[in-house]
Amino acid sequence: MSALPLRDRAALAELSAQRFLSRRQLEELLLAESTLAAGSRTTVVKRILRRLRERGLVQVSPRLFEGLDGIPGETAYSLTPVGRRVVGSGLAEQRGRGAVRGNFLLAHALMVAEIGLCFRRCARGKADESVLIWESDWQVAEGRSGWAALPDARLVYAIEGRQLHAFIEADRGTEGARFFAGKIARYLDLYHSGAWRGGLPVWPLVLTVTLTEPRARELWRSSEGVLGARAENAALARTFRFAALAELRGEAGPFGAIWRVSGTDSVRRLRDGVARNDGTTDPPCAG
DNA sequence: CGGTGAAAATGATCACCCAC
């Protein structure tokens, strides 16, 4: 398998990390910096996927007809068991989670990948900004077995000479408010247990991305119910933020999107979180 | 040894096809 072209191997690595990717997403991940014409990029990626399928390394998942907000339905691609062995992916070690359980995991994985792309898009072409770390759920879970809560992804973003640390939660609107409140409670447990200090320099922002704006508001209110119950959580509450995917994908990008936070100033820019979460000061709610 | 040029591999583009 060492004969695989460079781009094919890069594609395998991305698929290994993200679990599911659409062709469009893979194209952006692999060729965003290239000078290829738009039409050529799609053909290049189609051929990469074709070669990988012919070698039995990649499989096609059924097309999603509902798609993401503003994004038409797309076919998703993922590694076969053989493909995972070739990459030596930690994903291969996972039990149960590697398999596709209906369309839900697939759609969810595509959404998480899309959120990651929003940040990469934002950093592109800016000399002083970059995505330093983007770990998907299984990578976050590695070596952090004691955590009460595991995010869908973890982000470290370099900006203005500082580092923004964030947990990413992707919400497709399929969970009830009570289920989500439980998730917030688990993040509280994680925070108060102190288990996160072993693996993180600061307590990160918890960024929940929804498909629609009303849903973002709904989840924010739901989290308020959990966080507002105890006074000592007031500072921690500021680290929970909510925005709709369309805003992240829009002109303003993730840093211009409206992120709802608790407190009197209920709407903030993500940039406001940078100063606090720079990895050099105490977390906003330490002590 | 380095330089050269033909052959081979890979990359890029266009023009189509089909399914929904």
Add this chain to the structure above:
DNA sequence: GTGGGTGATCATTTTCACCG
């Protein structure tokens, strides 16, 4: 219309045997 796919063709890059 959009998305997914293939074949033909031309361009570019890499490889490699051969030469002085």
